[in-house]
Amino acid sequence: MNSKVAIRRCSEYNTAEMVELIADIYKSCDGPDPRNKKVLLKPNILTDTDPLKCVSTHPSVVEAMIIYLRSRGATVFVGDSPAIHLRGFRGNKSGIGPVSEKSGAKWVDFLLSPSSVTVGSSRVRIASVIKEVDLIISLPKFKNHELVFFTGAIKNQLGLIPGFSKARQHALYQDRDRFAEFLVDLNESVLPHFFLMDAVRGMEGPGPGQGVPVTIGALIGSTNPLALDITASSLADYDPLEIPTNKIALRRGKWLRDKSEIIYDGPELESLVKKDFKRITEPGAKNTIFKFIFKRFKRIRRFQRRPVFIHRNCTGCRECIRICPVNAIRMHTEKENHVILTDRQCIRCYCCSEVCQYNAVEIRRKFFGV
Ligand code: SF4
Ligand code: SF4
Numbered sequence: 026m027n028s029k030v031a032i033r034r035c036s037e038y039n040t041a042e043m044v045e046l047i048a049d050i051y052k053s054c055d056g057p058d059p060r061n062k063k064v065l066l067k068p069n070i071l072t073d074t075d076p077l078k079c080v081s082t083h084p085s086v087v088e089a090m091i092i093y094l095r096s097r098g099a100t101v102f103v104g105d106s107p108a109i110h111l112r113g114f115r116g117n118k119s120g121i122g123p124v125s126e127k128s129g130a131k132w133v134d135f136l137l138s139p140s141s142v143t144v145g146s147s148r149v150r151i152a153s154v155i156k157e158v159d160l161i162i163s164l165p166k167f168k169n170h171e172l173v174f175f176t177g178a179i180k181n182q183l184g185l186i187p188g189f190s191k192a193r194q195h196a197l198y199q200d201r202d203r204f205a206e207f208l209v210d211l212n213e214s215v216l217p218h219f220f221l222m223d224a225v226r227g228m229e230g231p232g233p234g235q236g237v238p239v240t241i242g243a244l245i246g247s248t249n250p251l252a253l254d255i256t257a258s259s260l261a262d263y264d265p266l267e268i269p270t271n272k273i274a275l276r277r278g279k280w281l282r283d284k285s286e287i288i289y290d291g292p293e294l295e296s297l298v299k300k301d302f303k304r305i306t307e308p309g310a311k312n313t314i315f316k317f318i319f320k321r322f323k324r325i326r327r328f329q330r331r332p333v334f335i336h337r338n339c340t341g342c343r344e345c346i347r348i349c350p351v352n353a354i355r356m357h358t359e360k361e362n363h364v365i366l367t368d369r370q371c372i373r374c375y376c377c378s379e380v381c382q383y384n385a386v387e388i389r390r391k392f393f394g395v
Contacts, residue, residue, distance in 0.1 A: 026248075026249055026279070026280050026281070027054070027055055027247075027248045027249055028249050028252045028280075028281055028286045028287050028288055029053065029054045029055060029247060029248070029249070029252070029287075029288045029289075029290065030054070030245065030246070030247045030249070030252045030253055030256045030287055030288070030289050030290070030291075031049070031050040031053035031054050031245070031246050031247070031289075031290040031291055032050075032243050032244070032245050032246075032256070032289075032290075032291030032292065032294075032297065033046040033049060033050055033243065033244050033291060034242055034243055034292060034297075035225050035242060035243055035244045036225070036240070036242045037225065038083050038085035038086070038225060038226075039085070040085045040088050040089045040092070043085060043086060043089035043244065044089045044092050044093050044096075046089075046244050047089055047090055047093045047221060047244065047246075048093055050221065050244060050245075050246035051093070051219070051246060053246070053290045054219070054246050054247050054248055054290075055248065056218075056219045056246070056248065057160055057218045057219060057248070058097075059094050059097045059098065059099035059160060060097055060098040060099065061098055061099075062098075062099050062100070062158075062159040062160050063099070063100050063102065063157065063158040063159050063160070064094055064099045064100070064101050064102065064158060064159065064160045064161075064162055065102045065103070065104065065133070065154055065155065065158040065160070065161045065162070066087060066090055066091065066094075066101060066102070066103045066104075066125075066130070066162050066164060067104065067105055067161060067162070067163045067164065067181065067182070067184060067185060067217065068081065068082035068086075068087050068103070068105055068116075068121055068164040068166075069081055069082045069105065069164065069165050069166045069168075069176070069181050069184065070082070070105040070107045070116050070119050070121060070184070071107060071108055071233050071234055071379060072107055072108060072109070072234060072379070072380060072382060073107055073114070073116055073117065073118040073119050074118055074119060074382060075118065075119075076119060076120050077238070078238065079166070079168070079226050079227060079228045079236075079238040079239075080119075080166075080168075080228070080233070080234055081119045081121065081166060082121070082164045082165070082166045082223045083120075083166075083223050083225065083226070084119060084120030084121045084123070084124040085124070086164060086221070086223040086225070086244070087103060087121050087124055087125060087164060088124040088125075088127070088128050090162065090164065090221060091103070091124075091125065091128040091129065091130045092128055094162075095128070095129055095130075099160075100131075101125075101128075101129070101130035101131070102130060102131050102132075102133050102154060102158060103116075103121065103122075103125040103130045103131070103132055103133065104132060104133035104134065104135050104152060104154060105121075105135070105184045106135040106136070106152065106184045106185070106186065106187045106188060106191065107184070108191070108192070108234075108348055108376065108379050108380045109344055109347060109348060109380055110135070110136060110187060110188045110189075112134065112136050112137075113134065114134060114136070115132055115134075116132070133152070133154045135152035135154070135184075135185070135187040135188075136187045136188055137153070138153050139151060139152060139153055139187045139188075139190075140152070140153040140155075140156055142214050142215060143214060144207065144210045144211050144214045145206075145207065145210040147197075149186060149190065149194070149211070149214075150186055150187060150188075150190040151185050151186060151187075151215065152185050152186075152187055155185060155215055160217075160218045160219070161215070161217040161218055162217060162218065162219045162220070162221065163178060163181045163182065163217040163219070163220045163221075163250075164181070164220075164221055164222070164223060165177050165178050165180070165181035165220065165222045165223070166181075166222070166223050166227065166228070166233075167222055167223065167224035167227030167228070167241050167245075167257060167260075167261070168227055168228040168232040168233045168236065169228060169229055169230060169231070169232030169233065169236055169261070169303075169304065169305050170232050170233045170305065171231060171232065171233075171305055171330070171375040171378060171379075171388050172201055172204060172373075172374060172375050173201060173204065173205055173208070173268065173269050173270055174258075174263065174267065174268050174269070174304070174305045174306075175254070175257070175258045175261060175263055175268045175305075176232065176233050177222060177250075177253065177254040177257050177258065177270075178220040178222065178247070178250035178251075178253040178254050178257075179208050179209060179212050179250045179251065179254055179270040179271075179274065180208055180270060181220075182208070182211050182212050182215060182217065183208065183211065185211075185215060186211075189348075189350075192348050192349075192350040192374075192376050193350055194207055195350045195372060195374035195376060196350035196351050196372065196374075199372045199374075200372075200373075201269055202269050202273070204269075204374075205269035205270045205272075205273050206273055208270050209270055209273050209274045209277065212250055212274075213279065216250070217250070218248065219246070219247075219248050220246065220247050220248070220249075220250055220253050221244060221245070221246045222244070222245040222246070222253060222257055223244070224241040224242075224243040224244065224245050224257060224260070225240075225241065225242065225243065225244065226238050226239065226240055226241065227239050227240075227241045227261070229261070229299075229302050229303040229304075230303045231305075231378070231387070231388055232305070233379055234378060234379040234380065234381070234382075235378055235381070235384060235386070235387075236303075237303070239299065239302065241260060241297070241299060242297070243260070243291075243297060245257055249280050249281065250274075250280065251271060251274045251275065251280040251281050252280065252281055252286075252287045254268065254270065254271050255271055255275075255281075255284050255287065256287060256289065256294070258271065259294065259298065260294070260297050260298050260299060261299060261302045261304060262298055262299060262300055262302050262304065263304055265284060266284075267306075328390065329373055329390070330373070330388050330389055330390055331366070331368065331371060331373060331388070331389075331390070331391065332345075332354075332366060332371070332375065332377050332378055332386050332387070332388060333386070333387045333388070333389055333391045334354075334363075334364040334365075334366065334385060334386055335384065335385045335386070335387060336360075336362060336363050336364070336385070338383050338384050338385035339362040339363065339364060339383065339385040340362060340383050340385070341356070341361065341362040342382075342383070343356065344380040344381065344382075345364060345376075345377035345378075345380060345381055345386060346364070347380075348376045348377060348379070348380045349376060349377055350372070350374065350376065351370050351371070351372055352370065353366060353367050353368075353370035353371040353372070354366050354367070354371075354377060355367075364385075375388055
């Protein structure tokens with residue numbers, strides 16, 4: 026598989042400049058010819074919210090990609106399924122729906138007549154548009170992720186699964202490595218033809234929904250999701266092999282057998298690395314003895330990072346309750362805006378923190394109380 030990765034410095038969301046940069050990246054990575062093709066753009070819209078929060082792919086990146094593809098003769102469709110997906114979702118607050126229509130692309134609601142694909146050994150619901158287009162282009166966002174540490178090109182395809190079926194996968198694959206295996210399986214079933222990551226502004230700290238925006242200053246492209254994720258996660262100062270999706274995909278050897286196979290085109294990588302990036306780490310992640318001890322302690326639930334509900338911030342919107350795949354949370358019957366966790370049921374998927382837009386769910390260790 027093509028293992029080229031191209032990075033271009035990009036310090037602001039200027040659509041006209043990004044069209045030029047995308048053209049350059051696309052050429053450098055041998056992106057597929059879009060002429061006379063139907064192309065689906067799949068941005069990352071975790072929750073439909075203000076682009077300044079860096080929760081989703083910036084609308085200007087989507088707009089620039091649409092302009093570039095249409096200039097090359099493509100018909101462009103745009104769609105995604107956010108964590109909480111209601112029928113009629115159009116990505117209005119994120120700005121992605123409006124820029125898509127303004128730039129001549131057609132918005133697609135993934136909930137309309139979904140189809141299914143085989144992923145690993147099971148059938149999974151999937152947006153039917155993937156069977157109607159010639160090319161899929163994935164537009165991930167440079168962000169941390171509480172469960173799989175870094176959410177990049179491989180993780181972005183989860184949004185092809187419409188509605189609650191996404192959260193259900195967490196109930197089926199209940200730990201970090203099993204969920205990462207599922208994500209790699211999903212990409213092996215539905216592999217986009219090109220990836221362009223919005224790393225102009227990224228998110229550090231408790232991603233993918235509650236972190237802090239941070240400038241990275243780059244657009245990153247590749248036809249190879251693993252090559253892209255290894256490169257991008259190293260810019261966040263991760264050891265790329267600590268990221269479970271990278272580790273698993275590399276072990277399978279379908280996209281790369283070794284990270285040394287990546288053919289890189291761009292500024293010196295070291296000059297782009299954010300040394301002070303606030304990463305997600307497990308305690309003792311780089312220490313073999315600690316790793317062993319915490320593996321043993323896994324069964325002691327109180328030692329695990331878990332959702333902690335900050336009642337004073339809670340608005341009672343119930344989004345966390347809707348998304349929880351195992352019904353581990355509920356509202357207090359007497360106290361207003363007071364969410365209660367049944368800890369023994371919680372599978373630590375962290376979906377509740379992803380959907381809370383009011384900073385009312387923190388992921389941390391708490392030994393006592395709910
Ligand atoms: S914790 Fe957040 S998502 Fe859950 S009800 Fe409160 S505000 Fe809504
Ligand atoms: S409470 Fe939160 S972390 Fe626990 S299973 Fe439910 S959604 Fe996942």
